[in-house]
Amino acid sequence: MKFNKRNIFISPTAKIGENVKIGDNTVIYDNVEIGDNSIICNDCVIGEPLSSYYSDKDYKNPTTKIGENSLIRSHTILYAGSTFGNNFTCGHRVTIRENVIAGENLSIGTLSDIQGFVTFGNYCRLHSNVHIGQQSTIGNFVFIYPYVVFTNDPHPPSNICKGPTIGDYTQIAVHSVILPMVEIGQNCLIGANSTVNKNFDDELVIVGAPAKAICSVKEIKSKEKEGEMHYPWMYNFERGMPWEGIGYYKWKFKDFNITTNS
């Protein structure tokens, strides 16, 4: 019922893979490369020209790469000059600016706004309406929930632009603000509505405004399995994860290398 090829514009310099579907009213600009079996839904703009396009007569659109098996939902805008690994999925009305480098299986929710110059590891999940400021670095298996904001200017307005760095497996709950240059370790849980203004080590539960570490994540009891602990969450959650069906322990032991970007 979709993909009737109505009112689509594709630049002659775009490279469209095998079996790619493109929705109505979508525009694909110069030097976009879309991997095989990907789907771009209606009303999207892919390879949106950078600001300099409007002033530079010799402007050349940088290359935009979208991996195989990706699904970009409607009304999404991806600027030129970013690279996304395979199995990239995004919700509706997502905006991603230039110079984003993302690993595989990145999922970005409806209305999220990635300001560019951001690095994502593999298997990151951003829920709806997450705002990531420029110059942020996000590890592997990091999940970020709605209305979280990453900032990058410690004294607005200044000439400093440096976002947070988040370690692998860390979870950041809804409505939290992570202040500029903050470094969060691996396997942390940042509670809802927190304002994080300093660095924290691994495996901590971090809550409040300003946020404090209140305990180890290992002290949080499961609400699903009586008498067990919930974190590290990888032992208790597998939907869409590479350890789905085999369990985290077995997966990590067999195939350790793919948990890092190096």
Place this chain on the structure above:
Amino acid sequence: MKFNKRNIFISPTAKIGENVKIGDNTVIYDNVEIGDNSIICNDCVIGEPLSSYYSDKDYKNPTTKIGENSLIRSHTILYAGSTFGNNFTCGHRVTIRENVIAGENLSIGTLSDIQGFVTFGNYCRLHSNVHIGQQSTIGNFVFIYPYVVFTNDPHPPSNICKGPTIGDYTQIAVHSVILPMVEIGQNCLIGANSTVNKNFDDELVIVGAPAKAICSVKEIKSKEKEGEMHYPWMYNFERGMPWEGIGYYKWKFKDFNITTNS
């Protein structure tokens, strides 16, 4: 000046009522039913196929029902499989996923994001940019203000998905977070920027992070009428309410049944 029938796609299986207007660039997919005298503005997607559409060759779009006299503003996306009562209105760029069941006179503001599997009573009003997680239940005459988030996973990520339940007439002010499974009574007022992590009874003013009940709503003095109290608000506000012109007391006495969904 609108409704020139340019670049519109309507599925042959859609049922469009009498005197319905449809804006430019709008797409209406299979099995959508739109009631008489409704208006769907520009650039909308109505009956957006569910995720399984992309993988299931035998996919059949579930029925989407929009009641009479509805007004859906531009760039809105309604997934297939939801039902909205008469006089449904929504702002721009609203996203509503599948399996929402809404009573009459639902109003949803610009950029709001309803994640599906949500029940609304009658006369609910969501302002701009409200996020309602799956499996939430919202009573009648509940008003929710900008940037409020309803969550549904107590230990992210887990396999639990159960949102809050909100009683009739309750008001939830801007930037508040309601945590999973929380139950709020009727006629409460939740203050701006609150984080609500436990249940509360009727008629309470609930503020802070974590939120506490600080008094009865009946202790809040009106800023409009000297010497009077403002809450329960139904005695002091009637714009768009079924008691407009006759007053809440008279309306409730004459016509008690329509205040509940049962």
Place this chain on the structure above:
Amino acid sequence: MKFNKRNIFISPTAKIGENVKIGDNTVIYDNVEIGDNSIICNDCVIGEPLSSYYSDKDYKNPTTKIGENSLIRSHTILYAGSTFGNNFTCGHRVTIRENVIAGENLSIGTLSDIQGFVTFGNYCRLHSNVHIGQQSTIGNFVFIYPYVVFTNDPHPPSNICKGPTIGDYTQIAVHSVILPMVEIGQNCLIGANSTVNKNFDDELVIVGAPAKAICSVKEIKSKEKEGEMHYPWMYNFERGMPWEGIGYYKWKFKDFNITTNS
């Protein structure tokens, strides 16, 4: 690569200046005036009719004025009846309702939602996803960061509608809520995630929920220049400001009058 004139609708009563570019799928309604050298990108709606259009057979769209050298990015909706000075720029998916009066060089970020009946001075900058309620007044050189909300109803729902008033040069950091009728002085800094429920004088650092003044902005040390102070920020930041290249002091002395709207 853009501006191929595909699927554009322009009302015959619109006045389009010299050298204006208009993107694909954009609609420009009655009585819109666009100044010379402006760019309107793809999928925009300019001069969106007001609510009364749907019910009033004699509806006449009020005039919408966009100044010269403006850049309106894709998927933006500007309602009829607002006036924007020269060099207006806005991000993607911005919504601006009727009766906004803006000075020159206004910049509004992606997803921001201006509810109408708002006054902006010159050189204001709103970052992504800022929500400004009706009847707010914003001075000159005011910068507002992501997810800030200005409210206007002290006892929701009531019949009062009066937003905040913000003095020149004041900075409002991410995720803050400014409550109705609050007046903030000039040159203040409101910290991240604050809830501001009362008036504050000039040059204060205002933080917390409810927000308190903790010191003068003049006590904040620069992170860029050792031994110096950062605020008032105009002495240390000039990108895009009228004092770029000459410094704030020299600019203010030579050309004092243009810092105010009067």
